[in-house]
Each structure stands twice: as C-alpha cells, then as structure tokens.
Amino acid sequence: MISRRNIRVKVMQSLYALEAYAENPSGVQKELTTDLPALEKNGIKVLVEKIQRSSDLFALMLLYVSKVAQFSETSARQRASKYLPTQEDLEVNTKIAGNTFLWELLGNTTFLEKVKEDKLERFIDEEWVKKLYQSLIASEAYREYTAEQSRNTAAEKAIMQHIWRTEMLENEDFQEYVGDEWSGWEDDKEMVVMLIDNYFRSSKNVNFLQFISAEKREYAYSLLKTVLQKEEHLMELIRPKLKNWDAERVALIDMILLKMGLSELLYFPTIPTKVTINEYIEIAKNYSTPQSGQFVNGVLDNLLKELLNENKIRKIERTK
Structure with missing residues (x-):
C-alpha cells in the first residue's frame, strides 16, 4: 500500500528526528556515530512509529468519512424523538447511510480489524462528526445526491469523496483540530491524502493490516541503517x-x-x-x-x- 517514495519520506523524517535527538541540553550537536548500534536501534524505533502513525491516520480519516455518512441515521432518530417533531423532522433523508461505497468499506474485515486493534474509535470526536454532517447536508452536492432516487456506483463514490475532500480537507477548523490532536499531522498529511485518493480510485482488496510489505519494510530499514553506517x-x-x-x-x-x-x-x-x-x-x-x-x-x-x-x-x- 505504502509506496517507495512514502518510505523515503519516512526515513528522511526519522533521520531528521535522530539529528534533533542528538542535541544535548546545552544545544551542542553530538556525533551521530558515537554509539552506532544504539543509534540504529533508536532510528528503527522512530521509523516504525512514524509508519504506524501514517497507517493509523489513513484508517482514521476513512473512519471519520464513514461516521459522517452514518450520522444521518443518528440525526433522523434525534429529530424524530423531539417532543413536537415537524414533518421535516420525520422525513430526514438517510440515503447516505446505505451508501454502497460506505458499506464496501465497512465490509472490509481488515479495516474493521485495524480500527479494533489500534482502538481508533477513541480518536473520533462526535461533535466534529456532527459538525461535518451538518456542513455536508447544507451542500449542493448532498442535495443532488439525495434528490436522485436510484443508486449508481459513480454517485455513491462521489458523495463519499465529497465528505473527504470538501467537508474534511477544506475545513480549516477541522484540519487545525487534527493537527492539534496528532503531532506531526502536517508531515503525514500529503501521504495520507495520496493514500485515500488511491483508495477511492481502487478500493477493492485493500488490506489495512498490510500497510507496508515485508520487502518495502526491509528496504526502509536498510536505507536508514546504510545512511547511519x-x-x-x-x-x-x-x-x-x-x-x-x-x-x-x-x-x-x-x-x-x-x-x-x-x-x-x-x-x-x-x-x-x-x-x-x-x-x-x-x-x-x-x-x-x-x-x-x-x-x-x-x-x-x-x-x-x-x-x-x-x-x-x-x-x-x-x-x-
């Protein structure tokens, strides 16, 4: 899933972090080769953490997309349970909750396992899900989507892309929130955007538990170690x-x-x-x-x- 360019970026970021760690409290730069085995060990640890973080963010952003789409049912229940619901409250359109692209994602067992294993649900802010949903239903793209009675593959994918691209990526407040919650989001953002765009282009057989292949992992480790050695x-x-x-x-x-x-x-x-x-x-x-x-x-x-x-x-x- 992750490309060699992505790996090069992660190795670069890890080496940069090691340079920062090499500074002692007085600010004097130490030689990186002072303790090579320890340095390599620390470097690999940093690299693994950075790859893991990218993997988590990739899945988390898609989890947010799914939560926003599914919130239509939550909204419908909340509005219908009002003491004096209006006719509009009783007729909330929940078409997007049955979005075929959404259910393909939720039917991916590796996605569900990834969310469970890394406890990604704990990073979901329900208030932000609600805000993103409210912005979504006010959009022209959503009105056009719900106005169409039938479902077609292109439209199903397009509205989910709209949630990701317009409601999430172009929302400066949401981007600031993610940056505050995930240190280094700006370092990972470009990669995560590319990975999600690739997912929208070809979502079939994506394995969320195999973010990096054994071959590419070995390449990453070897590249980092070679630069140090x-x-x-x-x-x-x-x-x-x-x-x-x-x-x-x-x-x-x-x-x-x-x-x-x-x-x-x-x-x-x-x-x-x-x-x-x-x-x-x-x-x-x-x-x-x-x-x-x-x-x-x-x-x-x-x-x-x-x-x-x-x-x-x-x-x-x-x-x-």
Whole structure:
C-alpha cells in the first residue's frame, strides 16, 4: 500500500528526528556515530512509529468519512424523538447511510480489524462528526445526491469523496483540530491524502493490516541503517561537491536527502540511478526550501557522473 517514495519520506523524517535527538541540553550537536548500534536501534524505533502513525491516520480519516455518512441515521432518530417533531423532522433523508461505497468499506474485515486493534474509535470526536454532517447536508452536492432516487456506483463514490475532500480537507477548523490532536499531522498529511485518493480510485482488496510489505519494510530499514553506517564515507564524497556552500549551512533536510540519495546510488543495486535522483528531487521540492530541488539535483548529478567515471556504480536489473 505504502509506496517507495512514502518510505523515503519516512526515513528522511526519522533521520531528521535522530539529528534533533542528538542535541544535548546545552544545544551542542553530538556525533551521530558515537554509539552506532544504539543509534540504529533508536532510528528503527522512530521509523516504525512514524509508519504506524501514517497507517493509523489513513484508517482514521476513512473512519471519520464513514461516521459522517452514518450520522444521518443518528440525526433522523434525534429529530424524530423531539417532543413536537415537524414533518421535516420525520422525513430526514438517510440515503447516505446505505451508501454502497460506505458499506464496501465497512465490509472490509481488515479495516474493521485495524480500527479494533489500534482502538481508533477513541480518536473520533462526535461533535466534529456532527459538525461535518451538518456542513455536508447544507451542500449542493448532498442535495443532488439525495434528490436522485436510484443508486449508481459513480454517485455513491462521489458523495463519499465529497465528505473527504470538501467537508474534511477544506475545513480549516477541522484540519487545525487534527493537527492539534496528532503531532506531526502536517508531515503525514500529503501521504495520507495520496493514500485515500488511491483508495477511492481502487478500493477493492485493500488490506489495512498490510500497510507496508515485508520487502518495502526491509528496504526502509536498510536505507536508514546504510545512511547511519556510511555517514563518514558519504560526507567525504558530498563535501567536495558543495562548491560555494558551507556544509554546516546546507539545510538539514537537504543534507539528509543527499546522503540517502548517495546511499541508493552506491549500495542499492536494484534501484535505477534515474529513479533515485528523480525521487529525491521531488521530495526536496515538497519538504525543504524552494531551491532545494535544484540543489539536490545538481549535487547528486555531479556525484553520479564522478562515480560512473570511477566505475563505482554497480546496478543490476531487478528480477520479477
């Protein structure tokens, strides 16, 4: 489910966290290689936690979507139980509670197990479910959906996407609430949005309990460990390429991305060099400064040319 780019981002975030942890109370930066085994252990722990958090957020946001749709039945019961209900109170449209896309999600046993195992229900704020529902029923998209008597696959999916995209993602107050409740939401948001968009495109056979495959988990661990283990050698290669740049002044994320990219070029023979460079350019653009994409591209490209000339790049075609 999670892509290699997602994994690279999580490794980058974990290495960034380790750099922050490396500072002692006086603010003096310690050498990351002082205790390599402990550092690797801490790095893997941070990485696992970050992947788990992304997995939880992915499922939680879909759980919110489902709760908002299902709230129509709660609203109908509450309004019908008024002491003097109006005719409108007695005729609340609950079509969305039977939404076929919704029930496909709720029929996914791995989704239900994920929600139960990680106790995601405890993160649902019922007041926010109600607010999101009230915003939903006031929308033109909802009026058009309920006005149509029949059900069709496109419309069923579209109204659920509307809840996600418009009522949740574009609601600044809700986004602020999620950010307050989940530290680092902004770091995970782009990935979660991509995962949910992918889910809407193809929801069949999605396994919420297999957020990351064994192969990709091994890649993530190996990439993180390689950057830590080869730190000194990587910097020996990178420093000469920082013309007109003080290595200490290069943005921390940029330096981490350079070390990750160089690690892939040297020590991951099945990953094509073009893929590596393109991936780190995009990550730099999204997560660092406006100039970072061009900077990372220039340095990695120079490193690649030099390493190719010295016959130090060994790539093999991946077997299927």
